[in-house]
Amino acid sequence: MSGDHASSTISAQVRHVEALLESRGLLGAGEIDTRIDAFLAGGTPVNGARIAARAWTDPGFAGRLSVDANTAIRELGLSMAGGLQEQRLKVVANGPDEHGVDQHHVVVCTLCSCYPIALLGPSPSWYKSEAYRSRVVRDPRGVLREFGLELPAATSLTVWDASAESRYLVVPRRPDGTGGLTEEELAGLVTRNGLIGTAAV
Known part of the structure; x- marks a missing residue:
């Protein structure tokens, strides 16, 4: 990829x-x-890392993020506008849902390469490739395996398809043993691939 x-x-x-x-x-x-x-x-993966770290440490922010991400990210001084018309941002979180079922999310744009550039900066070249765009919807587990991410069979996997109007951001699962880290230290653990869902943190 x-x-x-x-x-x-x-x-x-x-x-x-x-x-x-x-x-x-x-x-x-x-x-x-x-x-x-x-x-x-203003676009850099550091912005997404800050969002993830705040969601990990502030349940109230995580809740607001899931309801209206565009408004919630303004609490961190961030925006989806980038000087142009604001695009809708939907944030999805990896980890157990309300029923205890483990969830994993991955983002793609099957038609072209829609990506939250204003927030995260340019997308990686593999994200724009036809191979990724066509295969991740048909064989997401196989594609994630190629990235080195092997998900347990019991994990529910959802592929989100970005569009001209909507962009997606994944909040990765918080790593075990990070309870003593500051928000800034937690943000340092988050990678761009983690924000797309092709890597764990």
Whole structure:
């Protein structure tokens, strides 16, 4: 599940259109790059790690997160807007549900590569690959096994499909033996793959 699938032909076409828009005065020189940089400036997996650590340490926040994640993340000074229209964020948590059944969640975008970029920054290249997008919905356990994550047979596995309107974030299961760690130390344990559901913490 690795590799860069960017097309140099498409990149050249995008650069050509950008040059035409600039030459006709519809865009300032470098304006698209400036806007993209501004959009990506606040996005980093550290934001997702902070969300997970707060959910682990504050049950009230975890509850608010499950009901309205867009509003809850503002408590941490975070937003899904990224300078553009705000997308809906749904946060799902790994671990036992109210009936004690162990739950594991994994995120994909089967149509393209929708991802909470404004919050987490650019997605990993494998997330955009056709191999991941097509296989994780058909054989999620097999795909997770390739990432080194072997789930018990009794674990219920849900695949969430992102869209243009909605994005997903996984709160990984809190590791055992971390009761004495601070929220900041807990956040340091969380990886980007854990926030997608392809890794445990």
